[in-house]
Amino acid sequence: MSALPSAIEPARxxxxxxxxxxxxxxRRSRAVLIGLAIVLCTMLSAISAEVExxxxxxNIGKFTSYIGRIxxxxxxxxxxxxxxxxxWGLEDWLSLxxxxxxxxxxxxxxxxxxxxxxxxxxxxxxSPHPVLRAVTRRWLEFCRTFPELVFALIFVIAFGLxxxxxxxxxxxHSMGALGKLFSEVAENIDLxxxxxxxxxxxxxxxxxxxxxxxxxxxxFVSYTLLRFEINVRGASVMxxxxxxxxxxDLIEAIRKFYxxxxxxxxxxxxxxxxxxxxxxxxVRHRLGDSGAPA
Numbered sequence: 113m114s115a116l117p118s119a120i121e122p123a124r125x126x127x128x129x130x131x132x133x134x135x136x137x138x139r140r141s142r143a144v145l146i147g148l149a150i151v152l153c154t155m156l157s158a159i160s161a162e163v164e165x166x167x168x169x170x171n172i173g174k175f176t177s178y179i180g181r182i183x184x185x186x187x188x189x190x191x192x193x194x195x196x197x198x199x200w201g202l203e204d205w206l207s208l209x210x211x212x213x214x215x216x217x218x219x220x221x222x223x224x225x226x227x228x229x230x231x232x233x234x235x236x237x238x239s240p241h242p243v244l245r246a247v248t249r250r251w252l253e254f255c256r257t258f259p260e261l262v263f264a265l266i267f268v269i270a271f272g273l274x275x276x277x278x279x280x281x282x283x284x285h286s287m288g289a290l291g292k293l294f295s296e297v298a299e300n301i302d303l304x305x306x307x308x309x310x311x312x313x314x315x316x317x318x319x320x321x322x323x324x325x326x327x328x329x330x331x332f333v334s335y336t337l338l339r340f341e342i343n344v345r346g347a348s349v350m351x352x353x354x355x356x357x358x359x360x361d362l363i364e365a366i367r368k369f370y371x372x373x374x375x376x377x378x379x380x381x382x383x384x385x386x387x388x389x390x391x392x393x394x395v396r397h398r399l400g401d402s403g404a405p406a
Contacts, residue, residue, distance in 0.1 A: 223286025255288025
């Protein structure tokens with residue numbers, strides 16, 4: 113074997129150095145152009161949306177003063193000096209918070225059930241027919257296109273005030289969002305178990321049940337728990353349109369300028385969401401640890 117050269121020839125070294133500098137210069141130029149394009153698009157979007165920084169800075173004091181007022185009782189004392197007066201409606205608010213959590217729970221459960229079924233029809237590697245896959249994907253897109261509040265408002269008009277419109281709104285939106293995530297998980301599975309089950313002559317539902325579902329189930333559970341966290345926050349404002357939950361009292365307190373009540377309800381919502389986030393995060397981590405190879 114011939115010995116490697118101990119040093120690179122000066123001419124060759126100069127060529128390599130020049131090529132390296134040109135590559136770095138091209139990359140920096142590309143990064144600058146991308147940055148300028150982003151700034152330009154942001155400015156054009158702000159102009160089109162009539163964003164006025166002057167108005168924002170001129171009225172920022174109204175926002176900060178409102179935040180200050182919600183932490184002051186009617187007698188002028190800070191709310192934390194008299195907790196009993198601050199949380200005078202605690203029993204009713206806790207009942208509405210429980211209703212909010214139940215709305216999110218039932219809506220998430222219904223949406224997840226629909227998403228699990230539709231995800232396999234929408235997955236490119238598992239769908240039994242291209243037309244069925246296209247129709248399923250368009251339906252999932254429709255379900256997640258509109259915010260929950262839009263669906264809630266429609267269902268309030270259809271079914272009247274109460275938690276039912278909130279449950280249906282969350283269920284439909286969750287089905288669209290989770291269906292998209294679940295189908296992407298299904299498209300990344302190992303097809304060997306699926307092909308093995310199909311080789312036995314099993315029907316499509318059996319192939320999905322034994323070949324695909326065991327592979328995707330941990331991710332399905334993890335995404336469902338994450339969606340439940342999101343839905344609890346979403347259900348907190350469903351009451352703004354009469355769809356049940358703590359949002360009904362919150363919007364009433366805002367409209368009637370019950371400043372201390374606004375802060376009390378917000379504190380309860382924040383604590384509830386934080387607890388649910390903590391619990392579901394722990395569950396997701398346990399699922400991840402149990403699914404990790406030994």
